[in-house]
Amino acid sequence: MNESSIIIVTGGTHGIGQACVETLAGQGQRVVFTGRDEAAGQxxxxxxGAIFQQCDVADEDQCHAAVTRAMDLGQGRIAGLVNNAGMSLRAPFEETRTEDWDRIMTVNARSVYLMTRLALPGLRAAKGSVVTTSSVAGLVGQRGLALYTASKATLIGLTQALALEYGSEVRFNAIAPGQIGTRMMQKIMDDPERLAATVATIPAARLAEPREVADVVAWLISDASSFVNGAIIPVDGGETAGIFD
Incomplete structure (x- = not known):
């Protein structure tokens, strides 16, 4: 990668995003990361040594400001974009509201559209790589997560379509993390029975560490994965491998 180029990580202040920032920066990459939590970002x-840009990815103007800053720092080149920002919502479908649908689709899907569209000129200039965080819930349905599942499945379709449209200039791939030990899983981790039930569905028999997901992201961003394009890679310890006994 060119010395002047930049990697953007959205949702970089916690969980998988934070692990991506730490991993990429630890490899010597220049990283601009976004998040709403200013204290955590600083x-x-x-x-x-990464560069924090406070940004709510639901706000188009703030997305534009974040990409503009990265483009300026990278002299017009963006080597990578990690679309990681997102939210979850667990609720019976019939109890959800229209505003729930709008919010989760805005944060999880519209933000990826915005960041990718805005960053595309810089990505094309650098022949860059985009990695989007979907979920195992984007691959298979999960009870109580209908809206979340819909938003994450959207990202899989978008990734594949963009790989076809721009594959000679920019690579587009997505990861589908399973059960990761982040604050999104905190309620489950704090409940021994729920944790045991969750782990029982994972052939690896444990939750993943955020850094294990970040390692896959770093590989997809790097030239080591130069012929990987349009792929959806589960990082789930085998959770979606098949039907279990």
Missing amino acids: MLEKKC
Whole structure:
């Protein structure tokens, strides 16, 4: 990668996003990361030398500001974009509201559309790589997660369509994380029975560490995966491999 190029990570202040920032910066990459938590962003900025840009990905103007800053720092080149920002919602479908649908689709799907469209000129200039965080819930349905599943499945279709449209200039891939030890899983981790039931569905018999997902992201961003395009890669310990006994 060119020395002047930049990698953008959205949702970089916590969980998988934070692990991606730490991993990429630890490899010597220049990283601009976004998040709403200013205190956490500044702390991570000091820790690993990446550049924090406060940004709510539901706000188009803030997305534009984040990409503009990255483009300026990268002299018009963006080597990678990690679309990681997202939210979850667990509720029976009939109890959800229209505003729930709008919010989750805005944060999980519209943000990826915005960031990717805005970053595309810089990505094309650098022949860059885009990695989008979908979910195992985007591959198979999960009870109580209908809206979340719909938003994450959208990202899989978008990734594949963009790989076809721009594959000679920019690579587009997605990961589908399973059960990861992040704050999104905190309620389950705090409940021994629920944790045991969750782990029982994973052939690897444990939750993943965020860094294990970040390692896959870093590989997909790098030239080591130069012929991987349009792929959807589960990072789930075998959770979606098949039907279990």
